[in-house]
Structure formats: structure tokens, C-alpha cells
Amino acid sequence: MASTAAVPFWRSAGMTYITYSNICANLVRNCLKEPHKAEAINREKVHFSVSKWVDGKPQKPTIRSDTPEA
Amino acid sequence: MFRQVAHRILTRSTTTYSAGAAATIRRPYSTEVVADASSGDSAFVEAWKKVAPNIDPPKTPIQYMEPRPPTPSTLPSKLTVNFVLPYSAELSKAEVDMVIVPATTGQMGILPGHVPTIAELKPGLLSVHEGNDVKKYFISSGFAFVHSNSYADILAVEAIPLDRIDQAQVQKGLSEFTQKLNSASTDLDKAEAQIGVDVHSALNSALTG
Numbered sequence: 001m002a003s004t005a006a007v008p009f010w011r012s013a014g015m016t017y018i019t020y021s022n023i024c025a026n027l028v029r030n031c032l033k034e035p036h037k038a039e040a041i042n043r044e045k046v047h048f049s050v051s052k053w054v055d056g057k058p059q060k061p062t063i064r065s066d067t068p069e070a
Numbered sequence: 071m072f073r074q075v076a077h078r079i080l081t082r083s084t085t086t087y088s089a090g091a092a093a094t095i096r097r098p099y100s101t102e103v104v105a106d107a108s109s110g111d112s113a114f115v116e117a118w119k120k121v122a123p124n125i126d127p128p129k130t131p132i133q134y135m136e137p138r139p140p141t142p143s144t145l146p147s148k149l150t151v152n153f154v155l156p157y158s159a160e161l162s163k164a165e166v167d168m169v170i171v172p173a174t175t176g177q178m179g180i181l182p183g184h185v186p187t188i189a190e191l192k193p194g195l196l197s198v199h200e201g202n203d204v205k206k207y208f209i210s211s212g213f214a215f216v217h218s219n220s221y222a223d224i225l226a227v228e229a230i231p232l233d234r235i236d237q238a239q240v241q242k243g244l245s246e247f248t249q250k251l252n253s254a255s256t257d258l259d260k261a262e263a264q265i266g267v268d269v270h271s272a273l274n275s276a277l278t279g
Contacts, residue, residue, distance in 0.1 A: 008174075013261035020265065021211045024193050025227040027269045028210040031239045032230060040228075043157060 141219040145183040151198065153207075153224045160207070160229060161198065168199040169222055171214045172272075182220045189214045191226065193272040195279075206232050208276050210269070235277055244270035 010020045029040045044066075051061035111130060118127040151169055153161035169180045172194025178187075191212045198205045212226035247266030254260040 009264060010261045013257040015258065015261055021227050023262065023265050024210040024269050027243065027266060028193065028208065028228045028230065028273070031236055031243060031270075031273055033234050033236045036230070036234050037236075 138217070139219050139221065146220045147182060148220075149180060149182045149184075150221045151224065152221070153196075153198070153226070153229070155226055155229055164198075164200075166198050166200040169224070170195075170197045170199070171224060172196060172209060173214065178214075180214070180216055180222050184216045184220070184222075186218045187214070187216045189216075191224075193269045195232075195272075195276045196224065196226070196229065206276075208232060208235060208273060232276060235273060237277055240270055240273045240277065244274060 008020075011017075029037065029044070032040055047063075047065040047067050049061040049063045051058040053059070111132075114130070115127045118125075148165040148167065149169060151161050151164050151166050152159070153164075167181075171178050171180065171189060172191055173189040174192045175189070177194070178189060180187075191209055191214055193210055194208070196207045196209050198207075207226075207229040208231075209226040210228035212224065214225075215223040217223075243266065247263050247270060251260065251263035251267055254263045
């Protein structure tokens, strides 16, 4: 049976809940006063490397980072 | 995903248990399972002892877990709240009188003895009422789970006390996103601008209201 419940506007635009939640969180963090804003931004910094695998072998990794290159 | 969960909870509660009915076997809720933490699963222990009588049976994960506090038969006087963020626990098993959460269906008040609920939260004000104190937080989004034993778990991605909100930044964001909403072309742009407008207007009303 088809569910006819209303879909939230962001889902009908193709966005997932996680993306929506992260956008909300980033906007809220942006509206903090200093020094809490700097702490929040620091806390959310990420640094990781991702590589796609093809035929059982990892390809060249891409590094995604918010920390400045030392 | 939400609708399916709500639908399944509804069917679980209305299905009666009957030993012969293979089609709908009712599994117990976590508040009903009496987890005997010390001895573990007796059938497993028996079988182990037959095979390896000299070695102690290994502990199973359930023995390490604290059983969920059972549902009391009389209405408890306080609500136990666990208000957690990904990086910290704001309230851990705090006994309060009432919590008002910003659910997508509107502001929802949770009192002791509230019906078990799962509520998706929208950006808005959360207030924790304890006696005459009211602690307010602005939540970005999250979920609230109310269990039958008057425990409420509130999970939020970001929660900030109201005095840490920068009014000027909120006004700037609101006007910026209203402008983006008017000039947005693709669905995704419109959605993002709409989210911006929602969050900033919620922040605004939290500051003024």
C-alpha cells in the first residue's frame, strides 16, 4: 500500500536527513558568540583520506582536511 | 523511515501473543525483558557445561549491559532525562518535572507517565523545567524518545544556551537567506535557502520570545 504521508520539503528536493541535519547544525554554530564559535568550529574540524577501490586495489586517495597543511 | 517505525510500533502493540501463530509472533519490548545480568542464558550455560565442564562459560554481551529500568506500576513523580549531544552529555539521568521539546509537529511537553513516543525535532527551543528553574537550549535538530518507564532520551546535534546566541549574526543570516530564497532557481537551492530561513527565524523567535 502506497504511503501518502507528506514528505518534508528537503526530501522532495533530493536531500537526505543527514544533510539537512548537518546544514542546520552548521547554521546554528555560525550564530554563536565568540569564543564559543571558535571552539565549535575547532571541534568540528575533520581530517581524513578516502580512496575508491577498483578490482580489489585502492586507487589514489583524496585527503579532505580542515586543518591547515603544517 | 519514520512512518514505517510508527506503523511497526502500532502493529506490535495491537498483535496478541499466541503460541501457535507463526505469522505474528510478538517480541517483547525492551522494558519488559527481565535481563538477569548475573547468570546469563541458562540453556547456553547448560550446553557449555556438557561440552567443556572444566572451563567457565564465557560472558555474553547481555550480561555486561545494565537492564533498562522496568516500567513502574504507579506513576513516577519525576521524569528522568538524558539530553545528549554527539560530543557531550548535557543531562545524564537528570530527574526533572517536565521537558518541552520542539517536535516537527509543534512544541511537545513531556511529563512523567507520557505515552512512549519517538519525535523528530526541528530547530527550536528546548526547555527543562525543574521546580522553579527553567533551563533553555536552542537545538539545531535531533530526536526525542520517550519510554514507558518515564525516561526521556533527547538527542540533538547542536544545543546552545540562549545567552550564547549572537543576535546580529542571526539577523544577518535571516536577511541573507530570505534573499537567497527569492533568487533560488534549482530545487536544491530553494531547499537550502528554506532551511536557512527556518533556522534563523527559529533562532530569532527563541531570542525574542
